[in-house]
Amino acid sequence: MTGSALQIALAHHRAWTGKDLDLAMSYLADDVVCDAPAGRLTGVRAYREFLGPFAEHLLVRAEMIAAFGDDETALIMYDAETIPARSAPAAECVTVRDGKIVYNRFVFDRTPFEEFRRRQEQSRP
Amino acid sequence: MTGSALQIALAHHRAWTGKDLDLAMSYLADDVVCDAPAGRLTGVRAYREFLGPFAEHLLVRAEMIAAFGDDETALIMYDAETIPARSAPAAECVTVRDGKIVYNRFVFDRTPFEEFRRRQEQSRP
Numbered sequence: 001m002t003g004s005a006l007q008i009a010l011a012h013h014r015a016w017t018g019k020d021l022d023l024a025m026s027y028l029a030d031d032v033v034c035d036a037p038a039g040r041l042t043g044v045r046a047y048r049e050f051l052g053p054f055a056e057h058l059l060v061r062a063e064m065i066a067a068f069g070d071d072e073t074a075l076i077m078y079d080a081e082t083i084p085a086r087s088a089p090a091a092e093c094v095t096v097r098d099g100k101i102v103y104n105r106f107v108f109d110r111t112p113f114e115e116f117r118r119r120q121e122q123s124r125p
Numbered sequence: 126m127t128g129s130a131l132q133i134a135l136a137h138h139r140a141w142t143g144k145d146l147d148l149a150m151s152y153l154a155d156d157v158v159c160d161a162p163a164g165r166l167t168g169v170r171a172y173r174e175f176l177g178p179f180a181e182h183l184l185v186r187a188e189m190i191a192a193f194g195d196d197e198t199a200l201i202m203y204d205a206e207t208i209p210a211r212s213a214p215a216a217e218c219v220t221v222r223d224g225k226i227v228y229n230r231f232v233f234d235r236t237p238f239e240e241f242r243r244r245q246e247q248s249r250p
Contacts, residue, residue, distance in 0.1 A: 035214075037234040065230055066200045066218045068193030075191045075200050077218045077230065089160075089232045091216030093191045093202045105190055105202065107214050109162040110236045 005096035006069025009076055012094075012101060016055050017062040017080075021048060024055075029100040036106045058082045058113075065089065072096060084116030130221035131194030134201055137219075137226060141180050142187040142205075146173060149180075154225040161231040183207045183238075190214065197221060209241030 008027055016024035025044050034041040034050065041050050060081040067076040077091040090108035094101045133152055141149035150169050159166040159175070166175050185206040192201040202216040215233035219226045 037236065066198055068200050073191055075193050075202055075216075077200055077216055077232065089230060091200075091202055091218075091232050093216075105214060107202065107216050107232055108234065109232065110234050111162065111239065114236065 003069050003074075004071050004099075005094065006067060006074040006076075008096050008099065008101060009069060009074035009092070009094045010067060013062070013064075013076060013078070013092075016051055017059065017078075019055050019059075021052050021055060024051070027101055029097070029102045032101055032103065034104040034106055037108060037110050054082075058084060082112075085112035088112055128194050128199075129196050129224075130219065131192060131199040131201075133221050133224065133226060134194060134199035134217070134219045135192060138187070138189075138201060138203070138217075141176055142184065142203075144180050144184075146177050146180060149176070152226055154222070154227045157226055157228065159229040159231055162233060162235050179207075183209060207237075210237035213237055 012024050012027040025048055028044050028047060030044055031042065032044055032047055034047055036050060041047055060083065062078050062080045065077040065079055067074070069075060073093065073095055075091070075093045077089060080088045080090060082088045088108060090106065093105040095103040137149050137152040140152070150173055153169050153172060155169055156167065157169060157172055159172055161175060166172055185208065187203050187205045190202040190204055192199070194200060198218065198220055200218045202214060205213045205215060207213045213233060215231065218230040220228040
């Protein structure tokens with residue numbers, strides 16, 4: 001086991017948390033599937049529409065808590081400092097095939113982001 | 126590395142998802158700290174008050190998605206079928222010292238549980 005899935009998961013993570021969405025998306029298979037808290041996303045475009053605004057507008061910084069993996073699966077947990085919440089931890093379990101992420105199970109608490117969205121809506125004239 | 130933290134994390138997981146809270150708590154240090162979505166819990170008693178009602182009243186079954194670890198740290202992700210949500214995945218990153226879980230970073234989406242709680246409150250006369 002070379003842990004190649006973990007290496008790819010970490011490279012993807014570094015790229016998007018560093019706000020390089022083009023590089024981050026290059027680690028995904030075109031037909032990547034992501035099961036996120038709000039439901040299933042299919043394809044790189046949907047994935048980018050999910051992750052891009054978060055990375056570009058809400059994320060301040062991310063810090064890895066733990067990362068493990070083998071050749072096919074990687075499991076990472078990190079904390080994210082965000083505009084809505086100083087601590088918004090997340091976990092991702094990715095499956096890698098032929099050097100690309102083909103599946104991601106993405107777990108985080110939507111609560112602070114929903115509260116932030118509602119506050120923003122309420123503050124609009 | 127014997128992966129002893131992972132073995133303890135898995136034994137704890139099997140116990141509480143099997144609704145054996147006494148056994149599950151026996152894997153925790155008395156002064157265990159758990160950073161959960163709603164905030165920090167300290168001590169076995171608080172941990173049990175957090176996990177017990179979920180295990181006993183809301184959990185239907187749990188299924189492991191991935192589990193990794195070494196002697197000190199274990200990272201697991203599992204899906205939980207629950208009364209409020211058919212799929213309520215969670216991730217836990219536990220630190221083990223002297224054979225006991227001393228710390229857990231617990232990540233899950235509170236949204237379906239909050240919605241369930243609100244529906245229950247609304248349905249009361």
